[in-house]
Amino acid sequence: MAIRNIVKIGDSILAKTSRKVEKFDNRLWQLLDDMKETMYHANGVGLAAVQVGILRRVVVIDCGDGYIELINPEIISSEGEQFEEEGCLSLPGESGITCRPAVVKVQAQDRNGKWCIYKGEGLKARCFCHELDHLDGVVFTQRVIKEIKE
Numbered sequence: 001m002a003i004r005n006i007v008k009i010g011d012s013i014l015a016k017t018s019r020k021v022e023k024f025d026n027r028l029w030q031l032l033d034d035m036k037e038t039m040y041h042a043n044g045v046g047l048a049a050v051q052v053g054i055l056r057r058v059v060v061i062d063c064g065d066g067y068i069e070l071i072n073p074e075i076i077s078s079e080g081e082q083f084e085e086e087g088c089l090s091l092p093g094e095s096g097i098t099c100r101p102a103v104v105k106v107q108a109q110d111r112n113g114k115w116c117i118y119k120g121e122g123l124k125a126r127c128f129c130h131e132l133d134h135l136d137g138v139v140f141t142q143r144v145i146k147e148i149k150e
């Protein structure tokens, strides 16, 4: 495992759309292991592959209730809304209030290609939405309805 550099805002890669993962091989597992280590090292709750410069639909998340890996994730249902503070490892020092669904269900493959369904509420729902946005080149500041200035 290795800690990779986190891409910061200003790098045009963050606006690009990530491609689907087709091969569930050693290269993917290496990427996942590195992303996991990088996320924990940065004290993040989620990380998308584009944030380490890889345009693949891969996300790792740990909102305090366990580590999960999402490959080719898609939101299959969402309900309600929440207005909470968000930040991003690629935008250090920036935060703002976003509007996100209160509850989301995500369908994704695991590192072996098996499809699973995950449910997220509160922080986890925000995290799912935030990380999946990264896969489509969207950063949270595009969703901010109220900026927080320190």
Ligand code: NI
Residues within 6 Å of the ligand: 087, 088, 089, 090, 130, 131, 134
């Ligand atoms: Ni982010």
